[in-house]
Amino acid sequence: MKDEAAAGEPAPDRPVRRTALWGAGVWILGVTALLVALPLTARDRLPEQVATHWSGSRPDGSMPLTAAALFPAVVWLLVAAGLATALRFRPGPARGAAAPVLAATGVLLSGAQASVVRANLDRARWQDAAPMGIEVLLIALAAGLAGVLAWLATRPAADGPARPGAPVLELRAGERLVWLSRASNHWMQVVAALMGLLTAAGLLLAAAGRTESVDWASVVLFGLGALALLLCSSVRVRVGDDGLHVGFGPFGLPARHLAPEDIASARVGRLNARQAGGWGFRVFRGGTSVFLRSGECLVVRTRRGTDFVISVDDAERGAALLNALVERAGAPTG
Template sequence: MTDEGPRTNGRQGKGRRENARRGNGPQRGAVWGAAAWSAGVLGLLIALPWAARSRLPDRLATHWSGRNPDGAMSLTAAALFPAATWLVLVLATAAAFRFRPARSRGATGVTLATGGVLLTGAQTSIVHANLDRTRWQDAAPMGVEVVLIIAAAGLAGLLTWLATRPHQASPAGARPATGAPVPAAAPGEQLVWLSRAVNPWLQLAAAVLGLGAVGGVLAPASGLIALNWSLIVPFASTSVLVLACSSVQARVTDRGLSVGFGPFGWPSRRWSPADLESARAETRTPAQAGGWGYRINGLGTTVMLRRGVCLVVRTRRGGEFAVSVDDAERGAALLDSLISRAASPTG
């Protein structure tokens, strides 16, 4: 929950404890995703040179002065040195997140994304430059590859920052304390409710599928195999779809309800108060919804990321939309007050 509201007297400690519990889901999902990414990058750094060992010289060119190679390592060192560098980076970011979570939460994801792309890109280019050469001195020169690797690493860091940046507080206005009943939204008053939910298992599945797509790109880039789009496209597209269904953010403002999917909150669905007939909180299970993720069945549309209470709205067209997020009761109460105001003659 991002909607914390004012804290006073004895409710201060309670509010913090409730917010901490509600943050466990997204934090757990982030940890799972970081673990899968870390393990996948480590595997790629070691596997790429060893998979091509029969086509590589005894020593591999690993450093270039300008476009010409001027340093080399054995195959074992060329595989383990970047892997050890990656492990040090992962352990350092894990320690920072463990002991200073508030300060390092955003930087952790950016560091892992940037470092992982940078190291795997460099390892791929090294294998490609040494492939089918008899001596490391004959390795292909480095040029545009370096620029592309740095650009890709920067893009990965930027996208990760956009996906993990803290959600900004809503426009100034009255915001009820966490767990408190929602007062009726009077004309001219801005009441805002915001809640998120994450399914760490879906995030893990998306990370694994994404790593499969990355491996399908890096292996051809290193020269090991031919580019096979029939392998890359299914992994990449399925990863994106699963990632979009692995997290959700629901927001209620005076403009109505908006539900954003995935780490970027896009795509999204929106309803104005005039589009809705009612809102309620209702307990639903994955069995009732037809499974996990974005489901459509006799109950209508359900975004099922965790079992329990869901925010359910009925549109004036007769359909229902449900989303499993924390504090659904308060979101439904606020939305109902906005629907009543929109339906009143003076609303």
């Protein structure tokens, strides 16, 4: 069977780069604030000299409290500056490593800072700091997991080369085409990142032994809100022989699939937030929508008479391919 190149082009790089910059900026500033604030907010319960290094399970090195607050933040900012320099002068190799390195390093330093505060909490001298044990392994595992998740969330889509074509596609017997696109709302992602940082701050305070400062109801609400916003802030769309596949969030999960037999027709619509009922994932009387930006949308009419609206780039070509696949499956378009 003959395989053709992709019938559609991925979303332009510019919005993706803008989103990545916003997300990286929020993450860098948030982690910096957490690293400095964790020890300083517990100043009244920490010795003037705090243990910062352990040999086995015994502390064997210390720093003044202010230095212990600033040192990891400086290391963190140097890592961020190094990545920014690499992206400026060697963007190709650095682009794939930037998000995993930032995620893993931020989690590693934040976890270590929380452990240092917890070990020194309510101790008269740094020599009396609590021993380090299983938390070291847990921090390392969390940092590795954060790096892997960041890599999965930011890896490029497996797009084929772009194929120029007319808005109305005619499929030859045995011909296989695929159209891929994506869209994102960087403001929703920034808000999700801020809510996620507030959640992380609460968890780090608890890890540092400051449970009396943690409002668990707020932590849970901010965490759930961050997750919901993150899942609704981006979308990946693929049209192929199996029909329409829409993945939500940075990992493409959860997802919705419509086979050609489930689709009556597809078209292009131009909508704004008021017409779509708001931003993100919306349910309205005539169906559902994933609305991330005003303008061109892919509107899919299902055989049940409901509409599925997705704000995504190059929607005209996606609609044309969907209608061709519906025709080939024996379901009339219109």
